[in-house]
Amino acid sequence: IKEGYRAHWACYDGSLRQRLVQEQTLQTDMRQALKEEQFQVWFQPQYDYRSGEIIGAEALVRWVHPEKGLISPAEFVPVFEKNGFIYDLDRYVWAHACRWMRGWLDRAGALPPISVSVNLSRMDVYHPGLVECLRAMLDEYGLPVDYLKLEITESAYVEMPEQIMETVRRLREVGFTVEMDDFGSGYSSLNTLKDVPVDILKLDMKFLSGENTARGGNILGSVVRMARWLDLPVVAEGVETLEQAEYLSSIGCRYMQGYFFAKPMPAGEFEAL
Numbered sequence: 001i002k003e004g005y006r007a008h009w010a011c012y013d014g015s016l017r018q019r020l021v022q023e024q025t026l027q028t029d030m031r032q033a034l035k036e037e038q039f040q041v042w043f044q045p046q047y048d049y050r051s052g053e054i055i056g057a058e059a060l061v062r063w064v065h066p067e068k069g070l071i072s073p074a075e076f077v078p079v080f081e082k083n084g085f086i087y088d089l090d091r092y093v094w095a096h097a098c099r100w101m102r103g104w105l106d107r108a109g110a111l112p113p114i115s116v117s118v119n120l121s122r123m124d125v126y127h128p129g130l131v132e133c134l135r136a137m138l139d140e141y142g143l144p145v146d147y148l149k150l151e152i153t154e155s156a157y158v159e160m161p162e163q164i165m166e167t168v169r170r171l172r173e174v175g176f177t178v179e180m181d182d183f184g185s186g187y188s189s190l191n192t193l194k195d196v197p198v199d200i201l202k203l204d205m206k207f208l209s210g211e212n213t214a215r216g217g218n219i220l221g222s223v224v225r226m227a228r229w230l231d232l233p234v235v236a237e238g239v240e241t242l243e244q245a246e247y248l249s250s251i252g253c254r255y256m257q258g259y260f261f262a263k264p265m266p267a268g269e270f271e272a273l
Contacts, residue, residue, distance in 0.1 A: 023079050030085055039063055041096040043270035046257040049249050058117045059097040060264045086121045094118050098141040100267050117149040122156050131170045145175035153181045201227050205238035221251040
């Protein structure tokens, strides 16, 4: 019942112990895994639906364990967020994303320049050296500041608004593009958007899931129109069907990512694409 403030008892079964053992194993292996570069940065392309062009990508981490094989982020990211290791892992992802972008720039004749969005966790936002770390990384790889875009989930804005606002303000002052990720997944989206300056909205496709998709579609259309009035570009993520893509295009959302277009893939495959 740890961290379950409303739970006073729990039924014990073997799965509880198994989960604890699994978490302990991940924590035991994590630093060696980082040292051996078992963590891989994969990319999911973002498309301009009208032209069919790849206009960017999101960098995502995968753990390729020598014995356990591919470990899902859903397994290790929550553990690392609890123990604080997530900041080390995120820095690793940012650096590898910058390294790949530098390579694409160096081959400018063969490859178009592509910006990459990376995730910032709550732990990153609390870190006092975040802005300096990101700025130093761009300097090390000689990248323009608009190549590395920063995603912060909407839930983080809701949970710690003052800290987020100060961090976002400092990041934007030095030129970073800040994206609000999973917009629409929480309950305070509009109020959050009023108070926190961001540059791009990433729409959560939960609006088009469930039984009442018509109502969700109307809400989605209103959000896209509102974003246009605020002069905010919108990227819809989690697009899985042609019908969803066509609907998004019809309401004025042209930038998309999701399994309908391409799954996250190793960097070499993305480069080939």
